[in-house]
Amino acid sequence: MRALARLKYRVAGGFTALLLLFLTLLVAHFAVTERQRVRYEQVTQRVGVARDTNRAVLQYMTDAETGVRGFQTTGETAFLEPYISGRAGAFSALQRLDADPLDDETARLLQLERRAAEDWLYGYAIPIVNAGVADADRTRALRGKDLFDRLRTANADVFAAVESYERSAGAAARARSQWAALFFAGLATLVVLAGFGLALLHQRHVLVPLEHIRLTLRRLADGDLSARAVPSGPGELRAVAGTLNDLAAETERLRSAEQARAARSELRQAVSHELQESLEPSGAGLRIAELIGTTLDAASVHSRITVQAGRPVEVDWPAGAGPLDRSVVDQARSCAPGGSLRPAGLPGALVVPLSGDAGCPPGLICVVRPDRPEWPEEDRRLLIGLAREIDHAAHQERLRLRQARLINELRVLDEQKNVFVATVTHELRTPLTSILGYGEMLAEDEEHGRGLTPAQARGVAAILRNAHRLEATVSDLLLLDRSVERGGASAPVDLARLVGEVHAALEVSARAKGLDCTLATEPAWVRGDAVQLERALRSLLDNAVKFTAPGGRLDCRLDCTAERAMVTVTDTGIGIPADDVPGLFTPFHRAANAMDQAVQGNGLGLAIVRTIVSDHGGTVTARSELGRGSTFTMTLPLIPTLAAPTRSGPG
Numbered sequence: 001m002r003a004l005a006r007l008k009y010r011v012a013g014g015f016t017a018l019l020l021l022f023l024t025l026l027v028a029h030f031a032v033t034e035r036q037r038v039r040y041e042q043v044t045q046r047v048g049v050a051r052d053t054n055r056a057v058l059q060y061m062t063d064a065e066t067g068v069r070g071f072q073t074t075g076e077t078a079f080l081e082p083y084i085s086g087r088a089g090a091f092s093a094l095q096r097l098d099a100d101p102l103d104d105e106t107a108r109l110l111q112l113e114r115r116a117a118e119d120w121l122y123g124y125a126i127p128i129v130n131a132g133v134a135d136a137d138r139t140r141a142l143r144g145k146d147l148f149d150r151l152r153t154a155n156a157d158v159f160a161a162v163e164s165y166e167r168s169a170g171a172a173a174r175a176r177s178q179w180a181a182l183f184f185a186g187l188a189t190l191v192v193l194a195g196f197g198l199a200l201l202h203q204r205h206v207l208v209p210l211e212h213i214r215l216t217l218r219r220l221a222d223g224d225l226s227a228r229a230v231p232s233g234p235g236e237l238r239a240v241a242g243t244l245n246d247l248a249a250e251t252e253r254l255r256s257a258e259q260a261r262a263a264r265s266e267l268r269q270a271v272s273h274e275l276q277e278s279l280e281p282s283g284a285g286l287r288i289a290e291l292i293g294t295t296l297d298a299a300s301v302h303s304r305i306t307v308q309a310g311r312p313v314e315v316d317w318p319a320g321a322g323p324l325d326r327s328v329v330d331q332a333r334s335c336a337p338g339g340s341l342r343p344a345g346l347p348g349a350l351v352v353p354l355s356g357d358a359g360c361p362p363g364l365i366c367v368v369r370p371d372r373p374e375w376p377e378e379d380r381r382l383l384i385g386l387a388r389e390i391d392h393a394a395h396q397e398r399l400r401l402r403q404a405r406l407i408n409e410l411r412v413l414d415e416q417k418n419v420f421v422a423t424v425t426h427e428l429r430t431p432l433t434s435i436l437g438y439g440e441m442l443a444e445d446e447e448h449g450r451g452l453t454p455a456q457a458r459g460v461a462a463i464l465r466n467a468h469r470l471e472a473t474v475s476d477l478l479l480l481d482r483s484v485e486r487g488g489a490s491a492p493v494d495l496a497r498l499v500g501e502v503h504a505a506l507e508v509s510a511r512a513k514g515l516d517c518t519l520a521t522e523p524a525w526v527r528g529d530a531v532q533l534e535r536a537l538r539s540l541l542d543n544a545v546k547f548t549a550p551g552g553r554l555d556c557r558l559d560c561t562a563e564r565a566m567v568t569v570t571d572t573g574i575g576i577p578a579d580d581v582p583g584l585f586t587p588f589h590r591a592a593n594a595m596d597q598a599v600q601g602n603g604l605g606l607a608i609v610r611t612i613v614s615d616h617g618g619t620v621t622a623r624s625e626l627g628r629g630s631t632f633t634m635t636l637p638l639i640p641t642l643a644a645p646t647r648s649g650p651g
Contacts, residue, residue, distance in 0.1 A: 018191065019234065019237070021187070021190065021191055022191050022240065023239060023240060023243075024187075025184060025187045025188060025191060026240060026243050026244075027243065028184070029180075029184045030243065030247060032180050032184075033180070034250075036173060036176060036177055036180070037254075039173070040169075040170075040173045043166075043169045043173070044166075046100065046102060047102065047162055047165065047166040047169070049100075050097060050100075050101075050102055050106070050162045051159065051162050051163075052385075053093045053096055053097050054093075054097060054113075054155060054158050054159055054162065055159075056089065056090075056093045057090050057093045057094055057097070057113070057117070057155060058151075058152065058155045059086075059388075060085075060086040060087070060088075060089035060090035060093060061086060061087075061090045061117060061120070061148070061151055061155075062086070063082040063083070063085065063086035063089075064082065064083045064084075064085075064086030064087045064090065064125065065083075065086075065120070065125075065144075065148050066079075066082060066083075067079045067080055067081065067082035067083030067084075067086065068080075068083050068124070068125045068128050068129065068144070069141075069144070071083070071128065071129065072128050072140075072141065072144075078357060080129060081355075081357060082355075082357075083125065083129065085336070085337065085338075085355065087121065087125070089338055090117060091114075091117070094110065094113065094114050094117065097110050097158075098110055098111075098114070102161070102162060102165045103161075103165055105161050105164075105165075106158065106161045106162060106165060109154065109157045109158045109161050110158055112154045112157065113151070113154035113155055113157070113158050115154075116147070116150045116151040116153075116154040116155075117151055117154075119147050119150070119151075120144070120147040120148050120150070120151050123143065123144075123147055124140065124143060124144035124147050124148075125144070127140075128140070128144075208232070208233070209232045209233035209234075209237045209241070210237070212229060212230060212232065212241075213229050213237070213240060213241060213244060216228065216229040216241075216244060216248075217244070220248050220251070225248060225251060225252040225255060226252070227248065228245045228248060229241035229244045229245055285303055285305070285313050285315040286315050286317060288303075288390070289301040289302075289303055289315050289316075289317035290317055290318075292365075292367060292383070292386065293317050293318070293367070296367055296369065296379060296382075296383075297369065297372070298367045298368060298369050299321075299348075299368050299369060299370055299371070300316065300317060300318065300321035300367075300368045301315075301316075301317045301321075301365070301366070301367050301368070302315065302316050302317075302321070302323075302324040302364075302365075302366040302368075303315045303363065303364065303365045303366070303390075304324070304329065304354075304363045304364050305354055305363035305364075305390070305394055306356065306360040306361055306363060306394075307360070307394050307397050307398060307401070312361075312363075324366055325345065325346065327343075327344075327345060328343045328345075328346055328349070328351060328364075328366060329364065331343045331344070331351070332351045332353045332362075332364040332366075333353070333362060335351070335353045336353070337353050337354060337355040337362070337387075337391065338384065338388065339352075339353070339384070340352045340380055340383065340384055341353075342375075343366070346366075346368065347370050347373055348368055348369040348370040348371070348372060348373040349366055349367065349368045349369075350366070350367050350369075350375050350379075350380065350383060351364055351365070351366045352364065352365045352366075352383050352384055352387040353387075354387060354390065354391045354394070355391055355395070357395070357398065360398060363394075365383065365386070365387050365390070367383060435463065490527055490528055490529065491527070491528075491529075491530070492525050492526075492527055492639060493525065493526050493527070493528055493529075493530045493533060494524075494525060495524040495525065495526050495533070495558065495565055495567070495636070496521040496522065496523055496524050496558055498530060498533060498534055498537065499519070499521055499537060499556065499558050499567060500519065500521060501534070502534055502537045502538050502541055503517070503519045503541065503556055505538070506538070506541045506542060506545055509545055510545045510554060513545065513548075513550050514550040514551050514552075515545065515548055515550070515551075515552050515553065515554050516552070516553045516554070517553075517554045517555075517556075518553075518554070518555045518556070519556045519557075520555075520556075520557045520558070521557070521558035522558055522559060522560050523560075524558055524560050524565040524638060525638065525639050525640070526565055526616065526636045526637065526638060526639060527616075527637075527639050528615075528616040528636070529616075532612045532615070532616075533612065533616065533636075535608070535612065536608070536609045536612040536613060536620075536634065537567065537634075539605045539606070539608060539609050540567075540569045540609060540632050540634065541554075541556065541569060542605075543605060543606075543632075544569050544570075544571040544573065544630075544632075545571075547571065547573035547574050547630075548571045548572060548573035548574075548629075549573065549574070552571065552572040552573060552629075553571070553572045554569075554570070554571050554572075555568075555569070555570040555571075556568070556569050556570075557570075560638060563637060563638055564618075564635050564636065564637060564638060565635070565636050565637075565638050566633055566634070566635050567633070567634040567635075567636075568631060568632070568633050568634075569631070569632045569633075569634075570629065570630075570631045571629050571630055571631075572628065572629040573629050573630060574626075574627065575624050575625050575626040575627050575628055575629055575630055576622070576624035576626065576630055577626050578624075578626070581622060581623075581624055584606050584622050585606050585607055585609070585610040585620065585622075586607060587604055587607040606620075606622075609634070613634055613635075613636065616636055616637075617636070617637050618634065618635050618636040618637065619634075619635045620632065620633065620634045620635070621633050621635075
């Protein structure tokens with residue numbers, strides 16, 4: 001009896017120890033798991049806030065940079081609105097990042113990002129804005145781009161630091177989870193072994209409740225989060241069942257929260273897709289309102305936005321929802337874009353304002369949930385983020401519409417220019433023909449000695465000379481006018497022979513000016529109009545002779561690659577200012593130093609060269625250094641050689 005009593009007490013003590021160990025295991029596992037989960041969620045939330053805020057810094061600064069560049073180019077003060085809001089938003093976001101840096105490296109990179117933003121602001125944006133007028137200074141624009149590129153780099157470094165911190169935090173969390181799992185696995189093994197020993201004595205009293213708990217755990221593991229354990233057996237097992245039920249309830253709550261987050265993420269993607277794919281604003285607005293209302297379980301969604309001046313888009317979802325009260329619209333205008341407000345007189349409503357610009361007033365998005373008047377921070381941030389994407393898409397659409405309108409206006413101006421050139425040249429040719437005819441008759445009278453005084457003879461010569469110059473200008477204008485068909489039939493042209501003939505024709509005037517001329521060619525055949533190609537070559541060589549001082553040098557080369565022929569004309573003339581090089585091939589453009597030195601010309605020669613070369617499928621480029629000379633390169637596509645190779649030496 002005493003042995004049985006000792007066994008009874010020993011079994012009871014072991015059973016008690018087993019229950020205590022089992023309860024300790026569950027509670028510790030729950031506590032450790034909960035602590036790790038809370039800690040990981042805190043880290044994830046901080047990382048998400050840091051990532052979104054850092055992305056917002058770049059977006060705000062991009063908006064500010066776009067505004068400053070628009071103001072610099074046009075001088076329109078309307079472009080300063082995104083600059084002012086972007087600057088304020090960026091530094092506000094930087095302040096939030098500085099207040100809670102993830103680690104020392106992130107804090108250091110945030111200081112570099114702030115310094116880059118201040119460098120761009122004080123080194124580029126503020127001087128442009130304070131100037132108050134459009135500024136075409138290319139150097140300042142390039143400096144502004146360089147400073148903004150540094151800001152982009154600093155922002156990317158912060159983003160990389162946030163990603164690195166997230167990876168390291170995740171790795172640490174996984175390591176802790178693994179060690180905890182191993183530890184609790186070991187404890188669970190001890191409990192199971194003790195349980196087998198005690199099960200021999202307490203099978204019915206202990207194992208049946210444990211089997212029920214096991215089946216409940218299996219159902220939970222299989223995804224049935226509604227499974228609950230029915231408390232039975234000793235008080236300790238009842239406590240275990242209650243803890244298990246609490247754990248299942250918490251797991252179900254977390255799963256529901258995760259599903260809600262997934263739904264919000266899908267909403268973002270759906271809205272983004274709708275904004276990118278839709279071409280009709282009102283239809284897209286209705287579909288987006290339906291997506292927002294369905295995901296956020298809203299009673300109604302209202303939006304007001306203007307994409308095109310004078311044509312506001314007003315959406316009220318669902319179809320039976322009444323219009324938005326005017327007082328709500330007035331209240332929304334008091335809130336800056338990027339924020340939110342709870343309007344008075346509309347319970348359960350959250351309003352997020354949208355920005356506007358010239359001709360397009362600010363808009364808003366209003367979501368009404370009367371049965372859920374409290375707005376969690378996560379839902380509020382979601383709605384603000386969606387509003388930001390919608391606002392950006394509307395801004396891009398406004399820019400596209402304005403660009404299309406400008407392109408149409410430029411096309412009309414180009415057509416008017418072509419009509420003007422055609423009309424002017426036609427109206428000039430008729431009287432010019434009469435002037436040349438009568439002038440030549442007077443010149444013939446002078447040749448036959450029919451009584452012109454010397455002054456009259458000089459006048460007739462001046463009339464003919466200037467009339468021929470005007471006739472050449474009219475011909476140049478006709479060549480530039482693309483409404484007039486140019487050139488003759490396309491045929492193989494011996495480019496080497498053509499270059500040699502043009503060089504020989506101008507060599508006399510070049511040597512009379514004391515220029516040292518050289519010519520080097522290779523066999524080259526191209527397809528085109530020999531007359532027009534000769535005109536282009538003559539224009540390049542004539543310019544080289546005209547702009548080179550006596551004693552200078554003029555080199556002409558014809559080289560070939562596998563598919564292209566390149567004619568290079570190099571002189572040691574007056575050169576071209578760097579600011580004038582980009583516009584050399586524009587009609588009526590003349591270099592400043594050529595006009596200062598009163599060199600004759602109408603500014604059409606190089607434009608005609610470009611037109612002729614382009615019509616032949618080639619290109620023409622220029623390099624020049626002021627005071628040291630210029631190099632013009634004309635490139636044309638080759639055709640198979642049709643003649644024996646020839647080469648010319650120095651001329």
